[in-house]
Amino acid sequence: MKRSSATIRDVAREAGVSVATVSRVLNDSGPVAEETRERINLVAERLRYAPNGAARSLSLRRTKTLGVLLPDLYGEFFSEIIRGIDQSAQQRGFHLLVSSSHNNLSDLEAALQAMRGRVDGLIAMSPHVDARTLIVNLPESLPVVLLNCAIEGDAFDALNVDNYGGAYAMTQHLLSHGHTRIAMIKGAEPNYDASERLRGYRAALEAAGIELLSELELAGDFTEASGYRAALEALLLVPRATALFAANDSMAIGALSALVETGVRVPDDIAVVGFDNIPIARYMSPPLSSVHVSINELGGRATERLLYAIDQENRHERTREVAATRLVLRQSCGAHEGI
Amino acid sequence: MKRSSATIRDVAREAGVSVATVSRVLNDSGPVAEETRERINLVAERLRYAPNGAARSLSLRRTKTLGVLLPDLYGEFFSEIIRGIDQSAQQRGFHLLVSSSHNNLSDLEAALQAMRGRVDGLIAMSPHVDARTLIVNLPESLPVVLLNCAIEGDAFDALNVDNYGGAYAMTQHLLSHGHTRIAMIKGAEPNYDASERLRGYRAALEAAGIELLSELELAGDFTEASGYRAALEALLLVPRATALFAANDSMAIGALSALVETGVRVPDDIAVVGFDNIPIARYMSPPLSSVHVSINELGGRATERLLYAIDQENRHERTREVAATRLVLRQSCGAHEGI
C-alpha cells in the first residue's frame, strides 16, 4: 500500500511507455497509436491516476483557478455573489480560491501575496480595498476585476452597483408619495456601498429642497441587529420620521422586527424600505420594498469579464461598468395603497 | 517592463547571491549574515517578489489550502458554514479552494480529480455524496472530513448535525403543547438532512401513539418558495393542521409569509417552527421558533478536525461526531403563551 499517490511516471512504467506518451493520451495532444492509448488509459484508471495540480500549473503557467477576495462572508448578499461567480467559473472549468474576512491591511496583503502563482486572475470585492494596495501587491500581469470597490484611476476593470442611483430613486419614490421626514439607516462607516447610498439619499432630498437633518441619519452596520436598534431610535424622533430607508435589506428586516414588536404599523404608521432585494425580502411581513440588485448576476458578470481578460492575456482595454438597479415596490412602503 | 513577475532567481542575481541564500532569508531557515539578509530583503521588495505558490507546493508537498466541496451555495445556511470554515482556516494560514453546485456525479468526480495536488485536505458536504464515490476518486493519503453527509463505514472522519434528535425534540415539544395534527414540510428528496429530520418527526409522533398521515407530509425543497406553497396546501387540509414543522428555516419563512397573506394568525390559528435557527429567524414576525444548530461553529469544528488529520499525516483514528441541537422557542409556536 503506497503512501503517496500515483504519478505520471508510475503510469508510464506500468504501461511500458515513456511519460511523454502518457501525457499525450491524457491531454490528447499529439498522435498516439490506438492500442497504446487504450493500454495507458487502462493503467491510469487502475492506478487511479490524477495529475498533480501544482505540477501542472507550474508547467503550464496557468492554474485554472480564480482568486476571490472578500471582505466578510456574512449574510445573503455575499452568499449570492459567490454563487454567481462560482456558477460562471465552473462552466468554464475554473475553480475558486476564496479568501475573506480581512479586517486589517496586513491580512489582506498576505492573502494577496499568497495568491501569486495560485490563480490566473482575481476578483476583488473588499469595499475597503483601495487600488493602490492592489497595485503595489500584485504583479502587473495578473488580471483583476474590481467588484464594488471604491475605484480610483483606470488601472483595473471595475464593476459597480449603481448605489447612488438606486438610493436616489428610492428616496425620490418616497418623496413622491408625500414623505418628507425620511430617516436613513446608514451602512458600516468606511464602506463604499454605504457612503454611495447615503450620498444618493442626500442628493434626492436636496433636489427636492428638503433640509438634511443629521438626526435622521441613523448609525448602522449592515446587520439585522443594527437595523433593529436604529428603528427603535427612529421612534424616539420628534416629530417622528414617516419613512425609514435602510442601506441594506438585513437592516430593514431588523427594523421591521423592532416596529412590529413595538406595535408600530408598517406601512401605515411608518414606511420601511431596504436595498439589495435579497431573496428573502419578498417573504417578510409586510413584504419588503427594496432597491433591486441582480446580485448573483453581478458575480457572474464579473467572472465573465475576468475570464475575458485572462483570454486576452490582459492586453485589453480596462472598462468600468455600472450595474443598474430598479425599485421593487412591495407593501412595506405603502406603494400599493398609494399613500 | 517585464511581462512576467520576478522569480527567486531574479532576486538572487540582483543581490549577487545564490537562490539558496535568498530562499533562506525569505523563509528564515538556516543562518544568513545580517548584511546579506538586509540586501536581499531590499531587492526582494524592490522587485516586488512573491514566491510562486505552485512551485512552492510542488517542492514542499503541501499547499496550505483546504478543499471545500459543497452541494450548492444557496441561502444563509451555507454562507454561514463557509464562514466558519474560512475563519478557522485563515487563523491557521490556510486558504480555501471551494467547489460547489455539483448536480451530477461526473461534475463531482471532475472536481474531486481537480483537487489532487491542490489541497492538503478536504471538507466534503454534499448530502448526495456517498462514501464510495469519494473513496474511489481520492488518493487514500488525502485527509477528508465529511460534513453532514450520509455516511457509511468508518473510512472517514465525519461530523453531523443531530437532525434526527432535533426533529424529534421539536415534534415532542409541539405534542406537549397539545398539537396532534402536526404537518411537516419536507426537505429536498434525496437529501440526508431532509430524511433524518423527517425520521425524527415520525418517530416522535409514533412514540406518542399518533398515526402517521401521508397527507400531513408536504413536499418541499428547502427554498422559501416551496415553504410558501406547502403552507397554502396545508390550509386546505381537513381538519386543518394546528402546527407546521418546516425542515428548515427558509421554508418556515416562506410558510409564515403565506399564512400572513391569507389572514391566518400565527401562532393562534397555527403554530410554525423551523430548523437551523438561521440568524434572521429571530427577526421574523412573529419571531420564528427553530431547532438551533451552531452552523458556523460546525464549519469551524470541521476545519479543526481536518487540520488535525493533516498534522497527524492521516495516521489518526477516524471518529464520528454528532453536533447537538437545541430548541429555540420564540413566538411562532406559541410556546410563550403556552397553548
Added chain:
DNA sequence: TTGTAGGCGTTATCAG
C-alpha cells in the same frame, strides 16, 4: 508513432 531531455520556481541537502 514514440522517447529524451530541459524547464517551470522552490526548497533542501550537501559540500565548501
Added chain:
DNA sequence: CTGATAACGCCTACAA
C-alpha cells in the same frame, strides 16, 4: 555562512 545541485510532477520541443 554560502553555493551548487538534485528533487517535486508535469509538459513539450526536438530527435529518432
